[in-house]
Amino acid sequence: MHDALPAAYDPQAVERKWQARWEERGTHRVDLAGARRPFYNLMMFPYPSAEGLHVGNLYAFTGADIFGRFRRLGGFDVFQPLGFDAFGIHSENYALKVGVHPAELIPRNIENFRTQLRRAGLMVDWRYAVSTTDPAYYKWTQWIFLQLHKAGLAVKKRAAVNWCPACKTVLANEQVVGGYCERHPDTLVEQRTLDQWFFTITKYAAKLLDNLATADWSHSTRTLQTNWIGRSEGADLVFETPGGHRITVFTTRPDTLFGATYVVLAPEHPLVDALTTAECRADVNAYRRKAAAMDMVTRRVGEKEKTGVFTGAYARNPATGESIPIWIASYVLMEYGTGAIMAVPGHDERDFAFATKFALPIARVIAAPGQDPAAPMAQAEPDIPDGRLVNSPGYEGMPWAEAKRVITTALESKGLATAVVNYRLHDWCISRQRYWGPPIPIIYCNACGTVPVPEKDLPVVLPQLEDFRPDDTGISPLARNEAWYRVPCPACGKTARRETDVSDTFLDSAWYFLRYPSADRNDVPFDAALTKRWLPVTSYIGGNEHAVLHLMYARFITMALKDLGHLDFEEPFPRFRAHGLIVKDGAKMSKSRGNVVIPDRYIEQWGADTFRMYLMFLGPYQDGGDFRDAGIVGIRRFLDKIWGLLDRVGAGAQAHQRTGVPAYQGADAEALVRHLHRTIQRVTADTEALAYNTAIAAMMEYVNALQKGEPSAVLIEPLVVMLAPYAPHFAEECWERFGHSTSVMDARWPAFDSALAVEEQVEFVVQVNGKLRARLLLPRGTPEGAAVAAAQAEPGVARFTEGEVPRKVIFVPDRLVNIVV
Numbered sequence: 001m002h003d004a005l006p007a008a009y010d011p012q013a014v015e016r017k018w019q020a021r022w023e024e025r026g027t028h029r030v031d032l033a034g035a036r037r038p039f040y041n042l043m044m045f046p047y048p049s050a051e052g053l054h055v056g057n058l059y060a061f062t063g064a065d066i067f068g069r070f071r072r073l074g075g076f077d078v079f080q081p082l083g084f085d086a087f088g089i090h091s092e093n094y095a096l097k098v099g100v101h102p103a104e105l106i107p108r109n110i111e112n113f114r115t116q117l118r119r120a121g122l123m124v125d126w127r128y129a130v131s132t133t134d135p136a137y138y139k140w141t142q143w144i145f146l147q148l149h150k151a152g153l154a155v156k157k158r159a160a161v162n163w164c165p166a167c168k169t170v171l172a173n174e175q176v177v178g179g180y181c182e183r184h185p186d187t188l189v190e191q192r193t194l195d196q197w198f199f200t201i202t203k204y205a206a207k208l209l210d211n212l213a214t215a216d217w218s219h220s221t222r223t224l225q226t227n228w229i230g231r232s233e234g235a236d237l238v239f240e241t242p243g244g245h246r247i248t249v250f251t252t253r254p255d256t257l258f259g260a261t262y263v264v265l266a267p268e269h270p271l272v273d274a275l276t277t278a279e280c281r282a283d284v285n286a287y288r289r290k291a292a293a294m295d296m297v298t299r300r301v302g303e304k305e306k307t308g309v310f311t312g313a314y315a316r317n318p319a320t321g322e323s324i325p326i327w328i329a330s331y332v333l334m335e336y337g338t339g340a341i342m343a344v345p346g347h348d349e350r351d352f353a354f355a356t357k358f359a360l361p362i363a364r365v366i367a368a369p370g371q372d373p374a375a376p377m378a379q380a381e382p383d384i385p386d387g388r389l390v391n392s393p394g395y396e397g398m399p400w401a402e403a404k405r406v407i408t409t410a411l412e413s414k415g416l417a418t419a420v421v422n423y424r425l426h427d428w429c430i431s432r433q434r435y436w437g438p439p440i441p442i443i444y445c446n447a448c449g450t451v452p453v454p455e456k457d458l459p460v461v462l463p464q465l466e467d468f469r470p471d472d473t474g475i476s477p478l479a480r481n482e483a484w485y486r487v488p489c490p491a492c493g494k495t496a497r498r499e500t501d502v503s504d505t506f507l508d509s510a511w512y513f514l515r516y517p518s519a520d521r522n523d524v525p526f527d528a529a530l531t532k533r534w535l536p537v538t539s540y541i542g543g544n545e546h547a548v549l550h551l552m553y554a555r556f557i558t559m560a561l562k563d564l565g566h567l568d569f570e571e572p573f574p575r576f577r578a579h580g581l582i583v584k585d586g587a588k589m590s591k592s593r594g595n596v597v598i599p600d601r602y603i604e605q606w607g608a609d610t611f612r613m614y615l616m617f618l619g620p621y622q623d624g625g626d627f628r629d630a631g632i633v634g635i636r637r638f639l640d641k642i643w644g645l646l647d648r649v650g651a652g653a654q655a656h657q658r659t660g661v662p663a664y665q666g667a668d669a670e671a672l673v674r675h676l677h678r679t680i681q682r683v684t685a686d687t688e689a690l691a692y693n694t695a696i697a698a699m700m701e702y703v704n705a706l707q708k709g710e711p712s713a714v715l716i717e718p719l720v721v722m723l724a725p726y727a728p729h730f731a732e733e734c735w736e737r738f739g740h741s742t743s744v745m746d747a748r749w750p751a752f753d754s755a756l757a758v759e760e761q762v763e764f765v766v767q768v769n770g771k772l773r774a775r776l777l778l779p780r781g782t783p784e785g786a787a788v789a790a791a792q793a794e795p796g797v798a799r800f801t802e803g804e805v806p807r808k809v810i811f812v813p814d815r816l817v818n819i820v821v
């Protein structure tokens with residue numbers, strides 16, 4: 001069993017040996033069907049890029065791996081799978097760039113990733129790896145589409161969509177950042193009108209939001225998702241025209257209704273034609289033509305100079321009864337709200353700019369206490385937290401939040417208002433006019449209409465297409481392959497046509513955690529018994545860059561599958577922790593800066609264990625850290641010291657029973673035992689809290705103490721177990737050197753004795769002017785200042801020192817405080 005290794009710590013030899021041993025012994029395997037204490041430790045699966053594993057990937061995985069190993073040592077059956085999120089535009093664009101087909105490129109990348117991940121020492125059960133590009137996987141992605149379609153949650157809509165001219169495809173709202181493409185930060189996203197498949201995630205908006213309240217999630221992640229769902233309470237208000245038309249506007253501030261001095265419609269609003277007067281028609285039509293030519297993003301963001309035109313018509317403000325003008329302007333969009341707004345220039349910046357330009361009236365209707373309601377307004381005053389209503393007859397002096405409700409209720413009785421809850425969340429557009437994705441399983445027949453592909457015909461295999469370059473037509477490259485898309489209609493048998501769009505990559509990753517335990521099953525997407533045993537996921541660790549995309553979609557798919565009877569839980573990730581990001585010398589890593597850290601180089605030079613620990617030592621795992629090469633040698637030295645300690649106590653020593661308190665002799669040994677228990681207590685609490693950096697620091701302090709004292713095997717063995725999650729190969733080797741023949745991962749996490757873990761107390765004699773006045777128990781090593789303060793707080797001492805300034809203090813560490821007054 002005991003392979004001969006060089007005397008000095010040689011990470012390459014140790015790691016090679018244990019990686020082979022783990023595979024041979026199946027150390028990382030878990031018995032899914034028989035597990036008694038299942039712990040599903042999920043980490044976000046990577047996109048297997050051609051560049052290979054990024055240090056950011058490794059940072060995320062290592063932190064998750066430490067937690068999984070910690071739970072295993074705590075007695076859980078830990079399932080820790082990994083897979084590959086390999087469909088999508090990243091892979092396709094890269095394939096186009098290098099001129100290799102993705103079907104060839106992706107398996108190559110995956111193989112490379114696997115090798116790198118093995119080298120990193122992750123506790124992965126590779127028997128359950130999945131790749132989203134595998135027909136055995138996407139068969140079930142398509143199956144999920146069909147279930148949602150059956151339930152009316154997948155619908156086709158003709159809609160204005162975000163189109164990236166560089167990607168040549170539709171983007172979800174979540175993929176548009178400040179009007180630009182997430183992948184092309186220099187490319188403005190345009191508006192296009194296309195027929196698209198949508199998942200109606202908005203039906204779940206309330207549940208997606210409400211459940212967050214009880215989710216054990218990182219605060220930052222919960223906040224990001226809450227804001228993205230964007231619930232707002234307000235009202236639909238009706239502005240009537242003399243001609244009997246009703247213009248409905250949504251507002252979150254019905255309390256400002258008295259300040260609504262005009263109405264603005266989207267140029268496409270269906271009432272524009274009917275409302276426009278003969279005198280204004282030419283101007284209105286010209287403006288509408290101009291707006292139609294503008295892209296969506298400019299319209300949404302708003303032009304620098306406000307534009308708009310008067311329709312010649314008026315509507316009645318339902319609160320004041322006054323006639324106010326109706327304008328049209330490009331910044332009002334049909335896609336949002338009702339396509340009409342009430343303008344409150346006194347309390348909205350955009351309305352203020354518009355009113356100023358076109359000389360429309362501006363009124364103050366909310367004022368801070370003491371503010372003159374009649375003073376002219378030099379700018380909009382949007383937020384007055386303690387504001388009360390002014391210039392609003394019948395509601396004068398009412399706090400605005402209360403007025404919001406009261407005014408809505410008053411108008412509701414007249415049929416002029418409806419209280420509404422609005423969400424910022426939009427339906428999820430899942431159509432992509434690209435090649436590298438699962439075909440959407442739909443067939444169009446002239447006689448039968450839209451026909452879902454029968455489940456028995458799944459998967460709809462993505463055909464091998466040599467020319468898969470997207471073009472500007474908005475039609476998927478699959479539409480060039482007639483032999484593929486012409487199929488008999490499953491209902492009537494006549495010639496029909498397949499849907500040629502593929503689905504969004506985020507659908508692939510919205511259910512992968514359901515698949516892992518059943519990855520070897522071809523008859524079901526997920527086995528009922530295994531799902532019951534292993535899901536929902538016990539712990540999920542990942543990056544906040546997926547807070548609003550992946551996490552929300554996965555929650556939605558889970559909720560939908562639950563409602564359709566396929567699952568018995570609705571939240572897939574009851575516990576989620578966001579890890580931080582690492583930067584390099586203070587700057588974000590990027591290719592253009594040339595500061596990307598390639599993990600392979602460091603692993604080759606230092607070994608995976610040192611590299612893992614170094615990454616974790618950079619800062620609190622949930623905050624991230626700054627990668628500076630200089631620090632890595634300190635970690636290596638730490639492992640060398642432990643190796644040296646093993647030499648000192650005698651390699652090949654007998655395995656020890658680590659139950660109870662180790663025997664010791666003398667004060668020195670007692671101090672080390674206390675230090676050990678204190679270390680176990682700290683490392684346990686810190687690892688549990690993902691505070692890996694401070695756990696490592698505690699182990700370092702302990703090792704320094706061992707070096708100075710009389711180390712023994714019983715003092716080192718528990719350290720080796722605590723080290724196993726952090727430096728798994730190294731810990732295995734040490735464990736074997738102690739004479740164990742089983743994996744350290746099958747050991748038990750050491751327990752600590754809280755009586756020993758508290759700092760050792762020593763008795764101080766307290767004197768005043770040389771006379772004994774008190775005895776005090778204080779932690780060993782208490783510094784002078786703290787000891788004197790504690791002494792002076794003793795009533796028996798205070799009696800003699802009160803009001804006096806000590807002339808002198810005699811301090812003997814751990815023994816004596818003598819205050820001379």
Ligand SMILES: [Zn+2]
Pocket residue numbers: 164165166167168181182183184187
């Ligand atoms: Zn793009």
Ligand SMILES: [Zn+2]
Pocket residue numbers: 445446447448449489490491492493494496
């Ligand atoms: Zn048919």
